[in-house]
Amino acid sequence: MKIEIKNIVKSFQRGVNAVDDLSFSFSSGEVVGFVGPNGAGKTTTMRILATMDIPDSGDILLDGHSVLDEPEFAHRSIGFMPDDLPSLGDTTVDEYLDFFGRAYGLRGKALRDAVEGVEEFTSLNTFRDKTLSALSKGMKQRVSLARALVHDPAVLVMDEPANGLDPRARIELRELVKALAENGKAILISSHILSELEEMCTTSVIIERGARVDVEKVAKSLDVWVKIRISGIEPDDARPKLLEIPGVKEVQSGGRFCRARIESGDGHIAALASALVERRLLAVHFEPETGNLEDIFMQVTKGSLA
Amino acid sequence: MKHFTMNPIALRELRQLVRAKTILFGVVIYPMVLFFALWMSLSDALQGKSAVELVAGPGLGSVPFSTISIVTGLIMVVGVPGYFAAKTIREASKDDSRLEFTTLISPTQYITGKLTAGFLLMLVALALSLPFTAVAYLLRGVDLSTALLTPAILLAYAVVSLSIILMMATSTLHKSLKGIAILILLLIVLPMTFTSSGIFAVTELGSSVEAIIVFSTMAVVAATVARAYGASNVAPPYSHRVGPLRRTELILLAADALVIGIGSQIAVPHKFDDYGYLCTSIAAILATICCGRSAFDPEIVSRSFRLTAKAHPRTRILRLLTATGSAPGVLFSMMYMTVALALPLAFLKLDNDFYAVIATFFFEFGGAAVVFGSVARSVARTAKGLKVGFMLFLVAISALNALAVFMAASGGFGDSESALAMPLCIAGIVIDKTRYAHFIWAAITGLSALLISLSSLESSYRTIKRQVK
Numbered sequence: 078m079k080i081e082i083k084n085i086v087k088s089f090q091r092g093v094n095a096v097d098d099l100s101f102s103f104s105s106g107e108v109v110g111f112v113g114p115n116g117a118g119k120t121t122t123m124r125i126l127a128t129m130d131i132p133d134s135g136d137i138l139l140d141g142h143s144v145l146d147e148p149e150f151a152h153r154s155i156g157f158m159p160d161d162l163p164s165l166g167d168t169t170v171d172e173y174l175d176f177f178g179r180a181y182g183l184r185g186k187a188l189r190d191a192v193e194g195v196e197e198f199t200s201l202n203t204f205r206d207k208t209l210s211a212l213s214k215g216m217k218q219r220v221s222l223a224r225a226l227v228h229d230p231a232v233l234v235m236d237e238p239a240n241g242l243d244p245r246a247r248i249e250l251r252e253l254v255k256a257l258a259e260n261g262k263a264i265l266i267s268s269h270i271l272s273e274l275e276e277m278c279t280t281s282v283i284i285e286r287g288a289r290v291d292v293e294k295v296a297k298s299l300d301v302w303v304k305i306r307i308s309g310i311e312p313d314d315a316r317p318k319l320l321e322i323p324g325v326k327e328v329q330s331g332g333r334f335c336r337a338r339i340e341s342g343d344g345h346i347a348a349l350a351s352a353l354v355e356r357r358l359l360a361v362h363f364e365p366e367t368g369n370l371e372d373i374f375m376q377v378t379k380g381s382l383a
Numbered sequence: 384m385k386h387f388t389m390n391p392i393a394l395r396e397l398r399q400l401v402r403a404k405t406i407l408f409g410v411v412i413y414p415m416v417l418f419f420a421l422w423m424s425l426s427d428a429l430q431g432k433s434a435v436e437l438v439a440g441p442g443l444g445s446v447p448f449s450t451i452s453i454v455t456g457l458i459m460v461v462g463v464p465g466y467f468a469a470k471t472i473r474e475a476s477k478d479d480s481r482l483e484f485t486t487l488i489s490p491t492q493y494i495t496g497k498l499t500a501g502f503l504l505m506l507v508a509l510a511l512s513l514p515f516t517a518v519a520y521l522l523r524g525v526d527l528s529t530a531l532l533t534p535a536i537l538l539a540y541a542v543v544s545l546s547i548i549l550m551m552a553t554s555t556l557h558k559s560l561k562g563i564a565i566l567i568l569l570l571i572v573l574p575m576t577f578t579s580s581g582i583f584a585v586t587e588l589g590s591s592v593e594a595i596i597v598f599s600t601m602a603v604v605a606a607t608v609a610r611a612y613g614a615s616n617v618a619p620p621y622s623h624r625v626g627p628l629r630r631t632e633l634i635l636l637a638a639d640a641l642v643i644g645i646g647s648q649i650a651v652p653h654k655f656d657d658y659g660y661l662c663t664s665i666a667a668i669l670a671t672i673c674c675g676r677s678a679f680d681p682e683i684v685s686r687s688f689r690l691t692a693k694a695h696p697r698t699r700i701l702r703l704l705t706a707t708g709s710a711p712g713v714l715f716s717m718m719y720m721t722v723a724l725a726l727p728l729a730f731l732k733l734d735n736d737f738y739a740v741i742a743t744f745f746f747e748f749g750g751a752a753v754v755f756g757s758v759a760r761s762v763a764r765t766a767k768g769l770k771v772g773f774m775l776f777l778v779a780i781s782a783l784n785a786l787a788v789f790m791a792a793s794g795g796f797g798d799s800e801s802a803l804a805m806p807l808c809i810a811g812i813v814i815d816k817t818r819y820a821h822f823i824w825a826a827i828t829g830l831s832a833l834l835i836s837l838s839s840l841e842s843s844y845r846t847i848k849r850q851v852k
Contacts, residue, residue, distance in 0.1 A: 127485050149487065157485050164477040167402050168395070179391035180486035224482075 078140050078154065078231040079104045080126075080263055085135035087121050087287075095121045096132070097287035103265065103280070105231065108258045110278035111267040118287035119267045120160070123236050126265070127157035139232065153181070156225030160237040162217040163224065166210030170201055170220055173209060174227055181228035195223040199253065215246040222253065233257060235266040239273060251277050300326065301341045303349060306334050306362035315358070322352045334362065391488060392496025400504060405466065413458065413508065417451055417515045424450040425522075444524035451519055452533050455512040459505045459541035460577070461569050464548035467501050468565045471552035494549060501545045509534055544573050546606040 080103055087096040096118040103109045113119050124130040126137050128148045137144045137151075144151040165173060174195060178188045196202050199219040204212065209220065218238060225233060235254075239247050247270070254277050258264055268274050274281065283290040307315045312330035319328045319337050324345055327338040339345045346365050353360050400406050424447040483493065513534075520530045551565050 129481060129485060152485055152487055155485070157482065159482065161477070164474075165395075165399075167399055172395070172398055176391055176395045177482075177486060179394065180483060180488045182487050184388060228486075 078263055080232055081138040083136050085132045087132045094287050099289055101282050103263055105261045105263045106258055108264045108278045110274035110281035111265055112281055113284040117284045120236055123234050126234055127155055154230055155232045155234060156230035158221050158225040158235040158238055160240055163209050163220050167208055169206050169208050171205040174223055177224050178227045191227050195226045199223045214241050233262050233264045237267055239268050239270055300338050302336045302338050302366045304334050304336055304364040305360055308359040308361045324348060390492055390496040390499060392493050393499040396497060396500030414511055417512055420450045420454050421447050421515050444519045444522035448519035448525045451512055451515045456537050458508045459537055460544045463501055463504050464545040465569055468548045468552040472558050472561055476558055497549055505541045540577055543606045
């Protein structure tokens with residue numbers, strides 16, 4: 078399935094756009110990290126995609142079907158996991174999932190199979206008879222994920238799913254997301270933990286003040302770190318020698334490696350490599366590091382609200 | 384094999400009911416209360432009577448029967464709807480509950496599901512009271528038709544009450560305002576309406592069978608309308624129910640209020656009885672609480688209608704009210720049409736009694752709704768500094784209305800429904816949502832309220848003067 082977000086505009090008051098002409102697309106098997114400062118318009122966009130809001134202008138197409146004109150198609154195709162936890166405290170996990178299965182039109186064996194399937198996938202089997210109020214935050218997140226998956230949607234929209242989870246639960250969530258992507262689901266996921274998004278996402282969309290930021294342009298302008306190990310020279314001793322090389326802006330040493338910061342671009346990297354050879358510094362490890370999501374995020378966002 | 388497809392909302396509600404401690408407690412306590420009521424009323428009836436009197440007399444059953452019917456009626460008409468109202472308001476305040484509308488559940492299914500669960504709970508209450516009713520019947524003094532019809536009528540009332548309460552509980556007003564409105568309805572307005580409509584049916588219609596037919600029809604219509612409004616309230620997307628109005632919308636609505644408010648006072652001859660006023664009061668509250676932004680937004684209504692018509696081509700007209708969130712809008716259109724039809728009658732000095740009654744009903748229905756609704760909403764959204772001024776203004780209007788009501792009770796002709804504006808408006812003030820632009824809207828509609836109040840006061844004065852002469 079191809080999801081196309083087309084020129085979405087949404088304002089809440091006095092002409093300030095929470096989402097301002099936002100466009101991007103993604104397809105089945107992709108995990109898109111949706112990144113932006115607080116108030117950037119991530120949740121609003123996700124709510125529009127999940128049919129919980131309608132935009133002032135623009136549209137979202139799912140394989141060419143508009144979520145505005147054909148909300149039922151969107152309901153069948155999208156599983157939405159909001160940042161709120163399930164609130165029906167006096168309902169058991171099994172009943173909660175059974176209710177949503179029925180709400181999506183499942184009945185009989187198909188319903189039972191779907192509920193048991195998502196319980197197994199999210200490891201909720203042993204908690205199925207517990208009421209939601211008796212669950213930890215991490216387990217409630219799992220229930221929320223199971224609910225979003227119960228009708229086997231082609232698109233999964235997850236708003237801050239790792240919020241408040243402990244490290245183990247985060248790792249497990251990451252594995253679940255990877256497994257879902259391998260099963261062919263298109264996943265849009267927002268999170269503030271950028272390092273984690275980087276590990277599970279195939280691509281990312283950064284927005285600020287409701288508009289998309291041109292990440293490619295920014296990434297090109299970012300400096301590159303090159304991880305270097307010089308044979309026979311300790312990193313601390315190699316540091317001053319590296320700093321003498323033209324183009325090297327900064328050198329960090331630690332462990333067995335040095336990290337040199339130079340301007341991005343193949344020419345600069347090649348120039349550093351040849352400078353090492355000229356100075357008879359025998360590099361046994363030379364690894365340019367690509368700019369990470371956190372660097373890009375910090376570079377492109379100012380933290381201002383829409 | 385075709386699977387039994389029970390409404391998912393009803394099933395969920397029933398599962399929660401089974402687990403709810405309040406309900407379990409109620410089911411245990413309720414028979415005890417009934418037993419106590421039976422015992423008390425019997426001991427009263429037995430006091431000072433000999434065995435001969437008891438055997439030869441008309442029987443002891445009537446007092447216990449009435450007592451049990453009142454207790455059961457309170458549980459069914461007030462208790463069950465109150466429980467569901469509280470539950471629905473609590474659910475609506477959590478964002479998670481809105482996820483239900485990202486599934487294939489329709490707004491109508493949502494309301495119907497809650498109604499079904501409530502109805503089943505009412506049946507439980509009725510079933511628990513039946514042994515006590517049977518005892519009262521066996522004690523003589525109650526005829527069989529009364530013994531059978533009373534529970535049926537109570538059940539019908541209870542369904543109407545639940546429908547109306549659910550409609551309010553799902554409205555987009557602030558939860559404190561909803562709570563106050565529901566309390567007023569449950570404790571004052573609905574019991575009063577039921578009592579007065581019962582008296583009306585018996586005194587005006589004479590035959591009890593005819594009264595029951597009229598009554599049942601009214602109950603079905605009221606419940607259906609309330610259900611349609613409730614569905615209309617919960618029709619997604621929610622943002623359009625709470626979004627501020629645009630300037631053009633404000634101007635159009637202000638024009639509506641002026642036309643309907645003032646037009647009703649000049650166009651329609653006053654031929655209206657007290658019972659009509661009571662109906663009007665209820666209708667005004669209902670319409671006020673139900674009118675959301677969606678009702679006035681042609682874009683939302685037309686988009687919803689287009690989608691509904693596409694999905695359900697055969698029943699598109701029927702579904703218009705429930706699926707598009709446009710039920711209040713249709714009501715307003717109806718009022719407008721009545722104004723348009725009534726104005727020529729007034730100018731041509733034609734006097735048509737039947738039309739006058741119908742038209743007045745719609746005017747009062749809509750005029751009061753527009754005025755009360757808009758004033759309450761506007762005050763709620765007006766800048767904080769202006770709220771005190773508005774409050775004083777509304778107190779003045781209410782004082783005038785109270786005088787009008789007093790004069791009406793003394794034989795005059797007053798706008799009793801206007802007095803109900805007060806609790807709604809005060810509750811509106813509590814809400815802390817400020818929208819400066821609503822000042823204009825509030826001022827214009829407030830002025831309409833003032834004009835109507837003065838007009839009704841003047842009308843009452845004239846009527847009393849005429850009667851004195």
